[in-house]
Amino acid sequence: MQMISDFLAIGGYSGFIWTAYGAVAVVLVGLLIVSLRKLRTTSAEVAALEANSPRRRRNNTDNKDATS
Amino acid sequence: MTRKRRRLNFIILGLLTLGVAAALVLTALEDKIVFFYSPTDIVTKKQIPTNQQVRVGGLVKEGTWKKPTNDLTHRFTVTDLRHNIPISYKGIIPDIFREGQGVVVLGKLQADGNFQADEVLAKHDEKYMPPEVAEALKKSGKWKQTEDAK
Amino acid sequence: MIQQYANPARFNRLAATLMPWFAWPAGVLIAVGLYFALFNSPPDYQQGDTVRIMYVHVPSAWMALFVYTSMAISSAVGLIWKHPLAHLSAQAAAPIGACFTFVCLLTGSLWGKPMWGTWWVWDARLTSVLILFFLYLGFMALQNAFDDPARGERSAAILAIIGFINVPIIKFSVDWWNTLHQPASVVKISGPAIHSSMLIPLFVMGVGFTLYFCALLLLRMKTLMLARRARGMSMAQLHQQASE
Structure with missing residues (x-):
């Protein structure tokens, strides 16, 4: 227990160090989560549109989109 | 083409x-x-006004730091190894403030050549090492003082 | 020749192959790096334990510059060769770079207060990094500032290229001017001024951050590509409905 509290208190500057690491974790993990969520919603959107579209022309649309 | x-x-x-x-x-x-002037700039460039706040940076000269007594004032000399500026400062100094280490001081140059500081910031060098290594380097005489007070 | 990589199906295959090689090592290296940074590295002879902030601050700063450089190169490729993936890559990279720059500024501030005695000063290094942060924000804003996405893309690309001038300024600011920030410790002519017990965890974190960026870049490019496709498809459906 003493060891843990010593560790957490590292050298009297613990507040600065832990805040820095906490901020890094929040920003980098947050960005990852936001990006993953965006990928999921966009995939769902494309899937819905595909289901809606009367004709399936997958390869065709792919190429057209890329060069547009 | x-x-x-x-x-x-x-x-x-x-x-x-x-x-x-x-x-x-x-x-x-x-x-x-430039964030600060060197003591040489202050001494040689006469255009630095005495009534305006400026920053002076350099090393805290070894053996000049007098800790506050009754008047709560730190006194030390900032040097770039060519010229020296005597500083007096009433306030809290950063933890890594040490003799032989970098410092940047904000304040006004008095007419008598003294520098009245309102803010003292520590400037450390680019070297990082464990305390034991620093100790060993000092013992073996391989310790190199930062050559310029940049 | 270059156009063949623009095929989204091809890109997705390539991305899917590369992704595990980025994502897993990134996670492992950052975990190992954190272990060394927090538990298994010495305190500094002067700065004590605050030196631990270095292990996140310095890699973030590297990434801030690296991502911007990649963005400027992509933008130039996009403008010159009109490679369709180039603008996409710049667009995907910008928010990642902005996050790294933000983290760099924030951790720097949290390090500056206990060591220098101040959260912030307007010296050349700190100011030029703040400008870098605004360049990222400006790039993202400009991209969405026009109704025509192609125009936004081009304007943002020009900003990215002009702003690249800031990258060497950041790197050499500490040598060109008096700054409160100390000169370079790692990338310098006389070799690193950091003891190996600190340099190794720093590099582990640096490589981890780089791989994290690569993985996230692929993921975001894929998302942008899907979004573009969704836009194209909904437009097509609208046209169809209109003509029926």
Whole structure:
């Protein structure tokens, strides 16, 4: 227990160090989560549109989109 | 010349022009961009006004730091190894403030050549090492003092 | 020749192959790096334990510059060769770079207060990094500032290329001018001024951050590509409905 509290208190500057690491974790993990969520919603959107579209022309649309 | 080639040349030329322009501007603004003056600047450049706040940076000269007594004032000398500026400062100094270490002081140069500081910031060098290594280097005499007080 | 990589199906295959090689090592290296940074590295002879902030601050700063450089190169490729993936890559990279720059500024501030005695000063290094942060924000804003996405893309690309001039300024600011920030410790002519017990965890974190960026870049490019496809498809459906 003493060891843990010593560790957490590292050298009297613990507040600065832990805040820095906490901020890094929040920003980098947050960005990852936001990006993953965006990928999921966009995939769902494309899937819905595909289901809606009367004709399936997958390869065709792919190429057209890329060069547009 | 193809259009691609032309666009490439245009961007390269544009970047070169921009680089030269930036270099000129930054050189012209040199005095505004420097964060602090060295003691030599203060001593030799007479145009630094005495009634205006300026920053002086250098090393805390070994053996000059007098800790506060009754008047709560720190006294020390900032040096760039050519010129010295005596500083007095009433307030809290950073934890890594030490003799032989870098410091940047904000304040006013008094008419008598003393520098009255309102803020003292510590400037450390680019070396990082464990305490044991620093100790060993000092013992073996391989310790190199930061040559310039930049 | 270059156009063949623009095929989204091809890109997705390539991305899917590369992704595990980025994502897993990134996670492992950052975990190992954190272990060394927090538990298994010495305190500094002067700065004590605050030196631990270095292990996140310095890699973030590297990434801030690296991502911007990649963005400027992509933008130039996009403008010159009109490679369709180039603007996409710049667009995907910008928010990642902005996050790294933000983290760099924030951790720097949290390090500056206990060591220098101040959260912030307007010296050349700190100011030029703040400008880098605004360049990222400006790039993202400009991209969405026009109704025509192609125009936004081009304007943002020009900003990215012009702003690249700031990258060497950041790197050499500490040598060209008096600054409160100390000169370079790692990338310098006389070799690193950091003891190996600190340099190794720093590099582990640096490589971890780089791989994290690569993985996230692929993921975000894929998302942008899907979004573009969704836009194209909904437009097509609208046209169809209109003509029926």
